[in-house]
Amino acid sequence: MKILTTVKKVVDVELNIHVKDGAIVEDGLQYVINAWDENGVETAVQLKEDSGAETTLVSIGGGDNTDVIRRCYAMGIESGMHIDDPALEKADAFIYARVLQKVFEAGDYDLVITGKQAQDTDNGQTGIILAEYLGLPCVSNVIGIEVLDDKHLKVSRSGDAGTEIVALELPAVVTVDVSINEPRLPQMRGLMMAKKKAIEKMDLTALGTSADEIGCAAPKSEIVAFMATEKRSGGRKFEGDAAEITARVVDLLANEAKVL
Amino acid sequence: MAKVLVVAEIKQGVLKGSTAELLSKAKAIGAQTAVVAIGSDIESLLPDLVGAGADQQYIADDARLALFSAGPFAACVVDAARQFDADQVWFGFSESSKAVAPRVAAQLDAACATEITDVMFEQGHIEVIRPAITNKVLQRVRINTERMVAVVRAGAFAADPELAGSENVVRLAPPPADLKAVIKELVSEAGSEIDLADADIVVSVGRGARNQDGVELVKALAEELNAGFGASRAMVDAGFMAHNKQVGQTGKIVAPTLYMAIGISGAIQHLAGMNGSKVILAVNKDPEAPIFNVADYGIVGDLFEVVPILRQEIKKIRS
Ligand SMILES: Cc1cc2nc3c(=O)[nH]c(=O)nc-3n(C[C@H](O)[C@H](O)[C@H](O)COP(=O)(O)OP(=O)(O)OC[C@H]3O[C@@H](n4cnc5c(N)ncnc54)[C@H](O)[C@@H]3O)c2cc1C
Ligand SMILES: Nc1ncnc2c1ncn2[C@@H]1O[C@H](COP(=O)(O)O)[C@@H](O)[C@H]1O
Numbered sequence: 393m394k395i396l397t398t399v400k401k402v403v404d405v406e407l408n409i410h411v412k413d414g415a416i417v418e419d420g421l422q423y424v425i426n427a428w429d430e431n432g433v434e435t436a437v438q439l440k441e442d443s444g445a446e447t448t449l450v451s452i453g454g455g456d457n458t459d460v461i462r463r464c465y466a467m468g469i470e471s472g473m474h475i476d477d478p479a480l481e482k483a484d485a486f487i488y489a490r491v492l493q494k495v496f497e498a499g500d501y502d503l504v505i506t507g508k509q510a511q512d513t514d515n516g517q518t519g520i521i522l523a524e525y526l527g528l529p530c531v532s533n534v535i536g537i538e539v540l541d542d543k544h545l546k547v548s549r550s551g552d553a554g555t556e557i558v559a560l561e562l563p564a565v566v567t568v569d570v571s572i573n574e575p576r577l578p579q580m581r582g583l584m585m586a587k588k589k590a591i592e593k594m595d596l597t598a599l600g601t602s603a604d605e606i607g608c609a610a611p612k613s614e615i616v617a618f619m620a621t622e623k624r625s626g627g628r629k630f631e632g633d634a635a636e637i638t639a640r641v642v643d644l645l646a647n648e649a650k651v652l
Numbered sequence: 653m654a655k656v657l658v659v660a661e662i663k664q665g666v667l668k669g670s671t672a673e674l675l676s677k678a679k680a681i682g683a684q685t686a687v688v689a690i691g692s693d694i695e696s697l698l699p700d701l702v703g704a705g706a707d708q709q710y711i712a713d714d715a716r717l718a719l720f721s722a723g724p725f726a727a728c729v730v731d732a733a734r735q736f737d738a739d740q741v742w743f744g745f746s747e748s749s750k751a752v753a754p755r756v757a758a759q760l761d762a763a764c765a766t767e768i769t770d771v772m773f774e775q776g777h778i779e780v781i782r783p784a785i786t787n788k789v790l791q792r793v794r795i796n797t798e799r800m801v802a803v804v805r806a807g808a809f810a811a812d813p814e815l816a817g818s819e820n821v822v823r824l825a826p827p828p829a830d831l832k833a834v835i836k837e838l839v840s841e842a843g844s845e846i847d848l849a850d851a852d853i854v855v856s857v858g859r860g861a862r863n864q865d866g867v868e869l870v871k872a873l874a875e876e877l878n879a880g881f882g883a884s885r886a887m888v889d890a891g892f893m894a895h896n897k898q899v900g901q902t903g904k905i906v907a908p909t910l911y912m913a914i915g916i917s918g919a920i921q922h923l924a925g926m927n928g929s930k931v932i933l934a935v936n937k938d939p940e941a942p943i944f945n946v947a948d949y950g951i952v953g954d955l956f957e958v959v960p961i962l963r964q965e966i967k968k969i970r971s
Contacts, residue, residue, distance in 0.1 A: 405786040405920060416789065428902075485754070485764065508902065514784045517754040517764050520722075524758035529832035532722065532751045535895065546836075550895040551720055552663060552747045554840040558721075561832040570902055571889060612763035612797045619790040621783060624927055627948035631939060634953045635961055641933065641949050642965035649931045649948065651853070651910040652969060 393445040393542065393562070396496060397436040397505040398519070399429040399464055401454035402512040414617035425460045428507025431568050434575040435505055435537060437468035443539045445503075446470060450495050452488055453480050458591065465586035466578030473592040479603035480596075484611040485517035492518070493525045494601045503545075504565040508533055516567075523565035531558050532567040653684050654773065657710075657738035659729055660689040660701060661746060667700040669811060669850050670744025674804055675705040676812035678742070681773060685817075686710060688732035688824075690725055692718035698821065705815035708736065714826035719838055720748050723830030726755035731824050733760060739799050745806040745905055746849070747896075753803045762799030767905075769808040786901055787924035806849055807907030807928050848897065851880030854908045856899050856926070859886040860915020860936065860955055867892045869956065870914050873963050882906065884916045900925035915955045918943030935959070 403409070403416075404424045410417040425433075439445040449464050449472040451457050461472045475491060483491075496504060506519030516532075523530030535555070536548040545560045550569060560566070578586075596602055603609065628644075630637035646652040656678035661668035671687060678685045687706035689697060692715050701709045710732035717724060729752060733741050741756055743749035750766065757764035769790075770781040778795040780802065848854055855874035861867050867887070874881040883893035885900060899906055901924040911929035916922060918934070918941055926932070927946055934947035937954050944950045951958055 403785060405788060409785060409788045411789055414792075486758070489758075512785055514782075514786070514901070515764075515766055516750050517757075517766065520751065520754035521758045521764075524755055529830060530722070530755075531833055533747060548839075550747065551838070552896060553720075554838050554894070554896060556720060556835055557837040557839065559834045559836050564832065571885075571895065610796065612757075613765060613793050613795050615791045616779070616794045617792040619781075619792065621787060621790055624932075624946040626945045626950070629939065629944050629947075629950035629952060631952040634951075634957045637951055637953070638958050638961040639965050641951055642962065642969055644949060645910065645931070645933065646969050649910075651931045652966060 393439065393443060393502045393539070394500060395436045395439060395445050395447050395503045395505060396499060396501040397429070397432045397447065397449045397469070398492060398507070399433065399449050399451045399460060400426045400507070400510045401451060401457050401460045402426045402510055405511050411618045411620045414619070416618050423454070425463055426507050426510050428509055428568060428570055430575040431570050431572050432505040432507050433464045433467050433469060434573045435568055438573065439537070439539065440468060440470070448472065448499065450475065450492065452476070452491055453483065461591050462583065462586040462589070463578055465589050466582035467576055471592070473594060475594050475596070475599060477595040477603070479606070479608040482611050482614055483608065484613050485513070485515050485521055486612050487606055487608060488518050489521040489525055490606045491596070491599070492522045494599050496522070496526060498600060502562045506565065506567045508567045508569045519565050519567040526565070528564050529560055530565040531560055534566045534568045535571045537566065537572070653682060654740055655736060655738045656683040656685050656740040656742060657733050657736050658685065658687045658706065659741065659743045659749065660687050660704070661744040662689060662691050662694060662697065663847060665693070667697050667704065668744065670804070670806070672704040672811040672815065673809045674742045674744060676815050677771070677809040678740070679705060679812065679815060683740070686732065686736045686738065688712070688729055690717055690728045692716070698819070702817045702819045705812070705817040707818055708820040708822065710735065710822045710824055712824040712826065716826060716829060719835045721830055721833065721835045722748070722751040722755060723833060724827040726752045726759065727827035728824055729756045730759045731827070735822065741801045743803045745803055749803045753801050757801035760799050760801065761797070762801045763795045763797045764801045765793060765795070766803040767805045768802050769805050771802065783924070786920050787927065788920070806905045846878065846880045848880040848882050848899070848904045848906055851908055853877050853879035853910045853912070854882055854899070854906050854926070854929070855879045855912045855914065856882040856884065856916060857887055857893065857914050858884040858916030859890070861887070864892060866915070866956065869959050873959055876963050876966060880906070880908070884922050913943050913947070914959065916943055917941050918946065
């Protein structure tokens with residue numbers, strides 16, 4: 393089984409993010425591997441270890457992606473490519489999906505693993521659109537994968553009414569949720585080895601396509617401004633005798649907030 | 653005039669409130685509206701579908717649609733969208749919607765906007781507002797295509813109680829089955845419990861509850877209040893709570909009148925799922941817990957001590 397796993401470098405959401413004049417203040421931002429993609433990488437590596445899968449990753453955009461890709465190498469991914477091109481500056485999910493389509497078609501993959509969503513966009517679209525473009529079956533929000541044979545997986549996804557069990561025929565696309573596994577921490581040795589591994593760098597031409605073919609000039613949507621979210625402010629906090637403060641708060645909920 | 657197709661949200665045979673909310677918004681902007689309902693044995697929902705306020709109803713009712721499968725569901729939505737000639741397709745917020753919307757967008761060559769909280773018809777184009785980066789910022793997004801598919805964040809639009817629809821039913825042919833991704837089984841976790849998404853009060857349990865006993869203690873409070881019972885991811889990962897009970901960025905988005913966070917620290921990913929609640933109550937033994945930064949009322953204390961008193965006091969006040 394040949395696996396292509398997608399990895400995006402995204403802004404670290406745990407740090408403060410400030411908005412000024414409709415744009416995010418770049419100063420002080422840090423970049424990390426998208427959390428869901430880390431689960432995707434872990435999924436791929438487990439499939440390598442348990443079922444002998446071959447693992448390749450692709451990351452698009454993001455400038456210098458070396459650290460992110462090396463981290464995935466250290467986790468056990470065997471090869472990786474980084475696609476970057478100035479034409480991708482305004483890429484939306486459809487454009488990324490078109491690029492991924494080219495990557496898929498240039499390889500001979502059985503399974504594409506993407507994250508359920510990217511932490512910077514929170515779109516949750518790219519993998520599903522890719523599957524549509526490729527005409528492949530797709531299961532999103534996957535929380536478990538079992539290999540049945542060369543051509544079939546049994547996957548579980550978290551759905552509205554419970555866990556849905558799906559028989560999936562390869563080639564296919566899955567998007568994984570963070571609940572699927574606990575990504576391993578790369579070890580020092582792995583990180584050292586990862587430094588020696590090559591990262592294949594490509595622009596759209598090297599990928600065998602062009603900005604025109606991908607439709608880079610016409611994103612279906614584009615962000616015109618960022619705004620600060622309305623911050624909730626903390627209200628009243630009660631400390632002291634549990635019986636007393638709890639009775640007080642229940643009274644406030646009923647008679648002040650009127651929500652009981 | 654804009655033509656908005658709303659995808660009906662049906663759970664366990666019941667039409668959910670999001671359907672009327674989305675139709676109300678569509679009407680408020682002067683759109684012509686239709687609703688598409690997909691499922692098995694849903695014919696009896698027709699009065700509710702009309703009542704939800706659409707000018708037209710598309711119904712795909714087939715035994716093979718009993719279990720959710722993104723491919724066939726998307727095919728039904730696309731079929732209805734084409735017949736209605738919709739330029740807007742709006743979904744309520746659910747896991748199924750998130751799976752189907754991008755498919756529909758790709759098939760209709762439409763833009764796709766997920767988790768929108770507002771939609772504005774500007775001159776010659778549409779703009780939407782949506783949170784991003786784990787709710788740390790809002791994006792204003794310009795839609796460049798004629799058509800848009802959107803998933804609307806829970807609680808974004810209010811239902812207009814005056815809204816009345818008219819009955820114009822079109823029955824859709826059953827879609828082809830997805831032979832390559834076959835839904836085999838639904839391991840149901842829902843039961844007859846109150847749906848988190850439309851509960852007036854939601855009580856959620858976090859790692860502070862430690863074990864099954866702690867979970868039962870908090871659950872009793874939820875039952876007392878007739879509230880939805882949710883959890884932080886920590887409790888889902890630990891196996892104490894079902895997946896579909898997770899509140900947060902990668903779980904359910906809730907916006908109840910009252911949200912009670914019991915033994916939950918208040919990580920940004922949890923907040924992203926509940927900070928649209930009208931009133932938040934937090935119980936946490938750590939006075940520095942970040943949840944207190946968003947809670948309207950905070951009780952600093954041990955939940956094992958506080959929760960039984962909470963139950964008692966609520967019982968008192970309600971009787
Ligand atoms: C990509 C990604 C997506 C995520 N999505 C979600 C999501 O959708 N939903 C979600 O919830 N999380 C999500 N998380 C996880 C999130 O970051 C936190 O790890 C999680 O919310 C923590 O759960 P918790 O508050 O129950 O546990 P903890 O953070 O461990 O907090 C437990 C709290 O209980 C308090 N406590 C302990 N004992 C007691 C007691 N006896 N009485 C009262 N209080 C007590 C402690 O003071 C503490 O504040 C996500 C993380 C990532 C990376
Ligand atoms: N620029 C990118 N490079 C690599 N993978 C990406 C990129 N954009 C999106 N993806 C993949 O698609 C998933 C969903 O992204 P999104 O649709 O933006 O939420 C991510 O978790 C990634 O796995």
